Amino acid sequence: MRDFARCHARIEARDLQISRDGAVLLDVARLDLDGPGPTLILGPNGAGKSLLLRCLHGLIVPDAGRVLLDGAPLSAGHRARQAMVFQKPVLLRRSVLANLTYVLRRRGLGWRARRDRAAELLAEGGLAAKARQSAASLSGGEAQRLAILRALATEPEILFLDEPTSALDPAATLAIEALILAAARQGTQIVMVTHDIGQARRMGADIVLMQGGGVAEHGPAERFFTDPESAAARRYLAGALVI
Ligand SMILES: Nc1ncnc2c1ncn2[C@@H]1O[C@H](COP(=O)(O)OP(=O)(O)OP(=O)(O)O)[C@@H](O)[C@H]1O
Ligand SMILES: [Mg+2]
Structure with a gap:
């Protein structure tokens, strides 16, 4: 187990639902993120990962349900404790x-x-x-590093990252992972979406697998990668195109 500072923020999602045109896009009955190390969110395209992250950061208000930070509903004050980095760097x-x-x-x-x-x-x-x-x-990798530095400059307690390395080569990816892990060691709580299973193995202490708008599995990385509980996780780890 890596030596991450103990995190104090407790993010709780309760009965989150988002629907559009009769289709359920997000349906998360319960998700508690309060682990001591980075949470990595995995799942196929369209699984609802970005929607979930935006709900947790308060950028989208769900049709139903709520997000609690340390037991209280998200507010402007809470938002100041959080920062988000997007797939395309915003500079x-x-x-x-x-x-x-x-x-x-x-x-x-x-x-x-x-x-x-x-x-x-x-x-x-x-x-x-x-x-x-x-x-x-700046190059893509440099721009993304700057976007992360900008987010860290706000001294967030929680940093949400949505596929920050998806367009980058291995060296740029590792540089960004190092930056994020350094922030984690200094006590920033990391919640990050990725499609890269190797990255989730390298960085994750806690893994969330999403599928069809819901959480298919959530648990410690060690268990997720060695002995997953859900059939969806077993298929995902085996490289199935559809889980
Ligand atoms: N504003 C919107 N209006 C209608 N549908 C939307 C909206 N935003 C997202 N969706 C749909 O919700 C579903 C989940 O989207 P989301 O962006 O969360 O997926 P994702 O898991 O992040 O996928 P990816 O891996 O491709 O980034 C998708 O089917 C998407 O088309
Ligand atoms: Mg997405």
Whole structure:
């Protein structure tokens, strides 16, 4: 078991439902995320992973059900404790450095503290040499690293990531995994969607498998990968195209 800091935030989903045009897109009766290490969410295309993540982050209000953070319904105050990174990095059309100092200014840091913290983050993400470059000129992997640094600059207790490495090569993927695992070790609770089973094995302490809008299996990574309980998980791990 990796040495992750004990997380205190408890995310609970209760009876979440989203339907469109008569089709049930999300139907999660109960999901509790409060483990000490990263939660990795797996599942085929259209399983409802992104919808679930957006509900947990409060970007979508479900048709029914609720999300609780430490036992209380999600509120604007809670949202400030969370950050989300999307599959396509969302950046300001400014320099790499300005992307970070903007977030740090919004947190109320003075210029000296902003400069120091931005330098720390850039070093951590391997982007120090690119500080003055336009964010628009970064490669896909660099842009995604900057998007993660921007999210980390808000000092979130919980960081949601939706397939942050799906368009990246192995080296860029490993660099991003290292960045996320470093944040996890420092106590940030990680909830991340991936299609990459290898990535889930490398990073996950806790695995959620989604299928058809619902949770097919949720449990410790060790058990999920060695002795999965559900037929869906066994098929998924065996590489079945349809689970
Ligand atoms: N705004 C919407 N209106 C109608 N249907 C939607 C909407 N958003 C999502 N869906 C549908 O909900 C289902 C779940 O979508 P979601 O994006 O959560 O899937 P996913 O598991 O993230 O898939 P992927 O692996 O392809 O990213 C899909 O069938 C999708 O078409
Ligand atoms: Mg998705």
